[in-house]
Amino acid sequence: MPQRHRFAIVSLLLFASIAPAQKNKLGLPNPDKPDVPYIIHASRIVETEQSQATEVTRKNEKYYTVPGAGSPVTTPLASPEFLFLSETISPTDLTLVRFIPKGGQRELLFQKKKKILARQIRLDVFPVEEKLSRVRVDESLESGEYCLTPNGSNAVFCFNVF
Numbered sequence: 001m002p003q004r005h006r007f008a009i010v011s012l013l014l015f016a017s018i019a020p021a022q023k024n025k026l027g028l029p030n031p032d033k034p035d036v037p038y039i040i041h042a043s044r045i046v047e048t049e050q051s052q053a054t055e056v057t058r059k060n061e062k063y064y065t066v067p068g069a070g071s072p073v074t075t076p077l078a079s080p081e082f083l084f085l086s087e088t089i090s091p092t093d094l095t096l097v098r099f100i101p102k103g104g105q106r107e108l109l110f111q112k113k114k115k116i117l118a119r120q121i122r123l124d125v126f127p128v129e130e131k132l133s134r135v136r137v138d139e140s141l142e143s144g145e146y147c148l149t150p151n152g153s154n155a156v157f158c159f160n161v162f
Contacts, residue, residue, distance in 0.1 A: 034087035048157035062111040071158040082135040091133040096121040
């Protein structure tokens with residue numbers, strides 16, 4: 001094989017290995033992991049913090065706690081949007097709630113004397129492509145700690161609005 005052909009093949013292989021990630025109809029990179037919400041920040045996406053909430057019962061109250069005083073994932077957006085690649089979790093099953101930092105962890109008072117106190121924050125879901133959705137917070141969030149959670153699960157995807 002002539003030298004120039006080898007050079008062309010090597011150049012093509014090198015270019016293919018450093019080509020940008022595949023983009024979707026929104027012009028954004030596709031999420032690396034399925035079933036994990038990614039915050040949309042302009043032309044890039046940021047993976048939310050993944051954790052498990054622990055259910056705690058004290059007296060007649062039910063709390064959910066997440067380790068750590070705050071999420072390392074932050075956004076300045078008061079109404080963030082997320083890109084979500086669905087494999088086993090439907091984006092319509094996601095719920096957004098606010099956690100309060102307390103004693104080195106984040107906590108949500110869910111129920112008191114059989115009365116549900118946790119306020120769910122409204123989300124809108126827009127299909128982008130097959131299994132890919134855009135999830136939009138439908139109200140303005142105050143600064144603080146928030147987690148998305150699939151209905152019926154203790155899995156949480158946390159972020160901080162500053």
